[in-house]
Amino acid sequence: MGELVRLVYASKASFMPMPASSGVEPTVARILMQSRQNNSRKDVGGVLYFGDGFFFQALEGDRGTVTETFERISADSRHQQVTTLSMKTVTTRLFADWSMKYVPAEKSLREFLGRRGYTRFQPLRFSEEEAEALVHFFDAKRDEDVDGGKKPGRFSLRALFSRKSRPAN
Ligand SMILES: Cc1cc2nc3c(=O)[nH]c(=O)nc-3n(C[C@H](O)[C@H](O)[C@H](O)COP(=O)(O)O)c2cc1C
Numbered sequence: 001m002g003e004l005v006r007l008v009y010a011s012k013a014s015f016m017p018m019p020a021s022s023g024v025e026p027t028v029a030r031i032l033m034q035s036r037q038n039n040s041r042k043d044v045g046g047v048l049y050f051g052d053g054f055f056f057q058a059l060e061g062d063r064g065t066v067t068e069t070f071e072r073i074s075a076d077s078r079h080q081q082v083t084t085l086s087m088k089t090v091t092t093r094l095f096a097d098w099s100m101k102y103v104p105a106e107k108s109l110r111e112f113l114g115r116r117g118y119t120r121f122q123p124l125r126f127s128e129e130e131a132e133a134l135v136h137f138f139d140a141k142r143d144e145d146v147d148g149g150k151k152p153g154r155f156s157l158r159a160l161f162s163r164k165s166r167p168a169n
Pocket residue numbers: 011031034035036038039048055057069072073074075076078079
């Protein structure tokens with residue numbers, strides 16, 4: 001097993017997203033299904049968030065595998081302006097599974113952004129520190145979802161799309 005890395009990038013969707021009120025964006029759902037299949041085979045984990053027409057994704061795994069996966073993703077015509085925000089060697093994974101949030105206007109994310117002076121989700125402008133902070137925010141959110149006994153939000157796809165990696169207590 002080579003070096004463990006976490007790569008975080010943002011991009012802009014090149015399709016016109018369906019309104020959030022109509023449920024899961026179909027293009028995003030397709031991307032997620034492909035990702036789950038490929039990533040679980042390659043032992044790549046992470047989180048994919050889609051909001052306001054932008055993607056924000058973290059990929060964790062072996063350096064070579066993450067690089068190869070990211071090259072494939074970068075060439076995908078369903079998004080553009082693919083921008084690497086952070087690439088780090090890490091000792092442990094935050095996301096041993098594959099999960100996704102689809103929460104276009106979730107209050108706590110708005111608050112997270114507001115504290116950093118953003119009025120909208122503009123991840124292409126994120127600094128490395130902001131990108132890492134958002135990854136940790138998603139990680140913490142997930143624990144809250146799993147352990148807090150909160151009922152899954154209407155946009156939560158965890159039940160559909162992620163393997164649980166931690167005991168739910
Ligand atoms: C925003 C975005 C995120 C994606 N994330 C992944 C991913 O994590 N893993 C993956 O294998 N493919 C991902 N894809 C899809 C790839 O670009 C590519 O279409 C796919 O890997 C091809 O898989 P296939 O050869 O099995 O058809 C993503 C695409 C987009 C637009």
